[in-house]
Amino acid sequence: MGSLSELMARCGEKAYNFAFRLAGNEHDARDLVQEAFVRAVTHYGGYDKGRPFESWLFTIMRNIYLDEVRRFSHGHSISLDAPMAREERPWEEVLPSSELEPAASLVQRESDEVLQKALDSLAVHYRTALTLCDIEGFSYEEIGTIMACPVGTVRSRISEGRRLFRKAYEELERGAGRFN
């Protein structure tokens, strides 16, 4: 398997991107990735080597996130379906290989913020399913393993999640005066 550096090089970026889209902010994404990698190492004895490490790592991340959401929701008068609070994210977080002109970069940043807000508005199961499928490219079978649910449930969550996401996205764009 190599060293920690090699492992991070292989799946760290993907793990962080998933964590960010799930948690909606950099601070929580960092904590989520850090905790997941530490748990993966300390519980390596329980890892089924017949399963892709990435899939196992994402399962750990998803479980950690769900635990935190449940813990937070018990102490506060909010539901798991409530939109999340978000913080502004600097543009430097986007990959430095972007060669967009400043004006185009601004448009893309605003578009990404709208996209993340639309994702944040979804219940965690929909947000997880869409992130795994459309952003990270996992198959339905892999998503079912990560989310511990049948493929039929994955289908439903992705289908309904996309409808809800599109509706939220269009409403946000309309609010910003960009959607006709």
Added chain:
Amino acid sequence: MKEHEESRLMSAYADGELSDEERARAETHLRACQACRLDMESLRYAKRLLSGAPRRAMPPELIADIADRLGTAGPPPRPKVWGLSPRAWFPAGAFAAAALSAMIWIGLKPGAAEREIPLELLMAAHSRYAAETLVSEENAAAADYSSPLNLHNGDTDELELD
């Protein structure tokens, strides 16, 4: 929109996740149903938006943070063993803990040593911490958990085995 049995298949069809029989059924229905064709376009639009989202760059210091946490994780507290004196027992993972701590101390900067330790050894050392059962002192030398880690670092002095 009128509910269609096949509408449940639209997203999966867009993702190429249907069986041959399901795909044939979905395609037949799409040819005949404008509502589902519109729904399909809407689902594909959402998918394009999400798949086109820019990748969020991982903070470069995150790997060092993870390595630091792994490096500072110590062995679990000694569990109580009813009816036995604690002094008669010796945790075998202490060898691995000492080896790991030494490597961290030797490292040029925080996290550097643990980042380059082969992951199998790092994981094995931590797995020993988590799964440790106490080993009697006279058998401690036979608990050769830390030997591979020490050999990796060029320590050729192996534990003497009974």
